Amino acid sequence: MEIGARVAEARSECGVTQAQLAASIAMDRTALAKVESGTRRVAAVELVAIARELGRRVEWFVDEAPPALVSYRGAHPGVAVQAIDTNLDSLVRDAEFVTSRCPGLVAGQPEPLPYPATAEEAEKLAVSARRLLGLEPGQPAHDLSGLLAGIGLLVFAMDLDEGADAGTVLLRRGGVCLINGHWRVGRRRLAAAHELGHYLVADEFSLDWRVAAAEATGIESRLDRFARALLLPAEDLRERWTEWLAITDETWRDAAVRAASHYGADMATLARRLSEVGAVDRRRADDIRRVQTKQADIVEKNLVVRDELAPVALPRPYEQAVLKLYRGEVITADRALGLLRGSFDEDELPSLPPAPETEIWEVTS
Numbered sequence: 560m561e562i563g564a565r566v567a568e569a570r571s572e573c574g575v576t577q578a579q580l581a582a583s584i585a586m587d588r589t590a591l592a593k594v595e596s597g598t599r600r601v602a603a604v605e606l607v608a609i610a611r612e613l614g615r616r617v618e619w620f621v622d623e624a625p626p627a628l629v630s631y632r633g634a635h636p637g638v639a640v641q642a643i644d645t646n647l648d649s650l651v652r653d654a655e656f657v658t659s660r661c662p663g664l665v666a667g668q669p670e671p672l673p674y675p676a677t678a679e680e681a682e683k684l685a686v687s688a689r690r691l692l693g694l695e696p697g698q699p700a701h702d703l704s705g706l707l708a709g710i711g712l713l714v715f716a717m718d719l720d721e722g723a724d725a726g727t728v729l730l731r732r733g734g735v736c737l738i739n740g741h742w743r744v745g746r747r748r749l750a751a752a753h754e755l756g757h758y759l760v761a762d763e764f765s766l767d768w769r770v771a772a773a774e775a776t777g778i779e780s781r782l783d784r785f786a787r788a789l790l791l792p793a794e795d796l797r798e799r800w801t802e803w804l805a806i807t808d809e810t811w812r813d814a815a816v817r818a819a820s821h822y823g824a825d826m827a828t829l830a831r832r833l834s835e836v837g838a839v840d841r842r843r844a845d846d847i848r849r850v851q852t853k854q855a856d857i858v859e860k861n862l863v864v865r866d867e868l869a870p871v872a873l874p875r876p877y878e879q880a881v882l883k884l885y886r887g888e889v890i891t892a893d894r895a896l897g898l899l900r901g902s903f904d905e906d907e908l909p910s911l912p913p914a915p916e917t918e919i920w921e922v923t924s
Contacts, residue, residue: 562594562601562606562620562621563594563595563596563597563601564595564597565619565620566591566594566595566601566609566613566620567595569609569613569615569619569620570595570613572645573613573614575612575613577591577592577595580609580612580613583612584605584608584609584612585608586605586608606620606621615649616649616652616897618652619648619649619652622652625647625648625651625652625728626763628644628647628648628651628728628764642719642720642722643719643722643723643725643726643737643739643766644726644766646717646719646737647726647728647735647737650715650735650737651728651730651735653897653898654713654730654735654877655730655731656898657877657880657881657884657898658730658732658733658880660880660884660889661880661883661884664713664876664877664880665711665713665730665732665733666711666732666733667711667732667733668710668711668712668729668732668733668734668758668761669691669710669711669759671759671760671761672684672687672759672760673760674760674778674781675760675778675781675782675784675785676781677781678781678784680781681781681782681784681785681788682784682785682788682793684756684759684785684788685785685786685788685789685792686788686792687759688755688756688759688785688789689789689792691710691759692706692707692709692710693706693709694706696792696794696795697792697794697795697798697799699790699821699822699823700752700789700790700822700823701823701865701867702867703748703751703752703755703867703868704716704751704867704868704872704874704875705874705875707736707751707755707758707874708874708875708876708877711732711733711734712727712733712734712735712736712754712755712758713733713734713735713736713874713876713877714736714737714738714751714754714868714872714874715735715736715737715738715871715872715873715874715900716737716738716739716740716747716868716869716870716871716872717737717738717739717740717870717871717900718739718740718741718870718871719739719740719741720741721741722739722741723739723766723767723768724738724739724742724746724750724753724767724768724769725737725738725739725750725751725753725754725765725767726754726764726765726766726767727754727757727758727762727764727765728763728764729758729761729762729763729764734758736751736754736755736758738750738751738754738868738872740868740869740870740871740872741870743825744823744825744865744866744867744868744869745819745823745824745825745826745827745828746825747867747868747869748790748823748824748867748868749786749787749790749824749825749828750767751868752785752786752787752789752790753767753782753783753785753786754767755786755789756782756785756786756789757782767779784835787828787831787832787835788832790822790823790824790828790832791818791822791824791828791829791832793835793836796818796822796832796833796836796838797836797837797838799818799821800814800818800833800838801838803817803818811843811846811847812846812847812850813856813860815829815830815847815850816850816852816856816860816862817860817862818833819850819852820852820857820860820862820863820864823865823867826847826848826849826850826851826852827848829847830844830845830847830848831844833847871900871901871902872902873899873900873902878899878902881895881898881899882895882908882909885908885909885911886909886911888911892905892908895908896908
């Protein structure tokens with residue numbers, strides 16, 4: 560019955576009717592209806608065909624979903640599962656498969672830190688996080704995926720259209736974070752920093768829409784503050800802002816362009832953070848929010864352009880672990896390509912040594 564229910568769920572999410580699915584896999588519609596209701600068993604060959612047609616792996620239908628996701632769905636009955644939920648489910652399964660065979664991929668996670676109850680505590684949490692990530696007091700937090708992997712949070716990015724910004728699920732060891740790569744780089748980085756906050760306070764599951772939105776309240780608002788403080792440390796930002804404003808023949812706009820590039824932040828985040836640390840008033844913050852960095856700015860100021868977490872993006876340690884499993888012939892090329900989420904072509908996988916003649920003889924004899 561559980562398999563049948565999952566077939567119905569996947570079919571519904573794909574917007575396919577029973578008749579359409581049955582026709583595509585050469586199955587009678589009434590037989591499919593019985594499978595979904597649990598009154599008829601589904602053959603392995605039939606399940607493979609259903610999985611292929613609905614774009615799911617077979618194990619999605621037969622293995623339990625991560626407990627945190629099950630709990631979330633149970634708490635929101637009747638709410639359509641979002642694309643980010645479905646992809647997180649799949650990523651968690653993949654990550655647990657890979658980590659079970661490469662235990663060194665995730666060393667664990669830090670001891671949970673207390674929820675920030677105030678803006679001041681959110682700032683302190685950011686200081687603690689930067690220390691955990693090995694950042695110097697004023698050092699920009701570039702390559703967030705690499706930094707977060709170092710403390711057990713595997714960050715993936717996929718284009719999920721105009722859906723949620725990000726989601727995070729805790730694993731038995733470490734966690735998996737999915738960033739919506741549909742948004743621009745500044746918003747992607749802010750979402751990753753926000754999800755780090757959820758990870759550090761050990762939220763089993765989080766699904767975030769419009770991170771750093773003005774109407775955010777409660778813990779989300781404080782984690783927004785944490786994310787800005789992580790990316791734009793207050794003291795360093797104030798000092799550099801003063802220095803950039805003092806550059807001859809440059810204006811506050813030039814300073815904003817330099818700051819956004821240096822810290823890897825979007826203008827909305829920069830404007831809000833400058834206001835928080837007392838570096839600008841509300842009117843100037845509104846001006847900065849409307850600034851757009853131009854190609855001329857990049858060339859004339861010799862800025863470095865970083866497109867972090869552009870989809871499809873996978874954590875480097877995870878990619879290395881998958882390739883290790885492939886080299887060791889623990890997994891097939893098809894499985895490796897699936898785990899790598901289409902970021903590799905088959906000819907980009909490492910070449911495997913030919914099997915020894917004695918091994919070939921054993922197989923064929």
